[in-house]
Amino acid sequence: MKRKTWISRELDTAGIKAQYDEHVKRILGSRQVLARILKGTIEGYRSYSPEEITLWIEPDIEIASVPLCPGEEKMDDRLINGENTESKVPGEGTITYDIRFRAFLPGKNKKAEIKLLINVEAQKKFYVKYRIVTRGIFYGARMLSEQLDREFSNSEYDKLSVIIICLNEKLKKGTEGTLHGFLNTLLSPEMDRKEKEESLERVYGMKMEYELGEELSEMCNLSEAIEENAIKKGKKQGLREGILLTKKVIKLSAEGMSEAKVAQTCGITPEEVHEILED
Numbered sequence: 545m546k547r548k549t550w551i552s553r554e555l556d557t558a559g560i561k562a563q564y565d566e567h568v569k570r571i572l573g574s575r576q577v578l579a580r581i582l583k584g585t586i587e588g589y590r591s592y593s594p595e596e597i598t599l600w601i602e603p604d605i606e607i608a609s610v611p612l613c614p615g616e617e618k619m620d621d622r623l624i625n626g627e628n629t630e631s632k633v634p635g636e637g638t639i640t641y642d643i644r645f646r647a648f649l650p651g652k653n654k655k656a657e658i659k660l661l662i663n664v665e666a667q668k669k670f671y672v673k674y675r676i677v678t679r680g681i682f683y684g685a686r687m688l689s690e691q692l693d694r695e696f697s698n699s700e701y702d703k704l705s706v707i708i709i710c711l712n713e714k715l716k717k718g719t720e721g722t723l724h725g726f727l728n729t730l731l732s733p734e735m736d737r738k739e740k741e742e743s744l745e746r747v748y749g750m751k752m753e754y755e756l757g758e759e760l761s762e763m764c765n766l767s768e769a770i771e772e773n774a775i776k777k778g779k780k781q782g783l784r785e786g787i788l789l790t791k792k793v794i795k796l797s798a799e800g801m802s803e804a805k806v807a808q809t810c811g812i813t814p815e816e817v818h819e820i821l822e823d
Contacts, residue, residue: 568731571759572664573643575601576750577730581664584723588649588658594749600656602646720747730760737761793820 571577579597583589589597643664651657729735729743737760744750789810796806803821807814 568763569643571730571763578643578645578647578662578664580723580726580748580750582647582662584726586649586660592650597647600648600650602648731763790820793817797821 572581575598576594578601579594582597582601583592583594589600645662647660647662648656649658649660726744726748729740729748732740735743740760741752745752789812793806793810793812796809797803797817801809803814803817807817810817
């Protein structure tokens with residue numbers, strides 16, 4: 545008896561998005577990817593090649609997806625030993641890190657001098673209700689406090705660094721060859737697997753391992769499935785929502801509200817408001 549593949553099943557947008565997130569985390573958890581992130585964000589790695597940096601990453605990397613809020617049902621985990629991605633502090637609730645691992649920073653004669661505890665978080669949307677920087681500082685501070693009296697003493701509080709890399713920001717997609725360019729290529733929902741692999745090999749010198757290539761293929765297929773499903777729903781809902789939005793913009797503008805305020809209220813750009821009012 546043949547078992548149907550995921551693409552033959554009825555598509556559920558939320559379910560697909562959750563699975564899509566898992567592929568993103570697994571791709572970001574690749575040693576080759578982490579090495580390039582470290583090289584692009586940490587000064588001590590700048591003079592080393594990604595291949596050399598992979599040797600300084602501890603063998604065990606943990607990748608997991610569990611709820612951020614205590615009491616929620618635990619979701620599917622994908623673990624490769626390593627650091628526990630769940631942080632529980634009495635009275636402070638539970639938070640969960642996407643990818644957490646340790647790496648060593650080489651010093652003279654390439655001997656390990658500094659141990660780094662690193663958390664990589666995948667953020668789909670650039671504009672969210674909370675400040676991404678605040679979230680990064682909170683996660684970093686929790687990780688730092690957990691290491692008190694284990695990795696450092698009371699007198700050493702200056703070892704926390706928070707690095708925020710924002711993808712899919714509309715104004716800048718990332719110059720080819722840069723870290724932003726690399727990550728936007730790697731996680732692009734618009735490029736197919738063949739295009740990605742060609743660019744990652746040619747521009748960024750990545751070796752496309754079978755497991756990584758397979759993950760890219762499934763992620764690209766999932767992106768296409770999400771888009772197709774969204775188009776179908778959009779055809780049914782788009783016209784109705786567009787009419788309602790247009791009416792709302794015209795009504796608010798007629799009441800004397802500025803275009804900037806209308807845009808903020810309706811969740812669209814001032815340019816879009818201006819375009820609606822002009823028509």
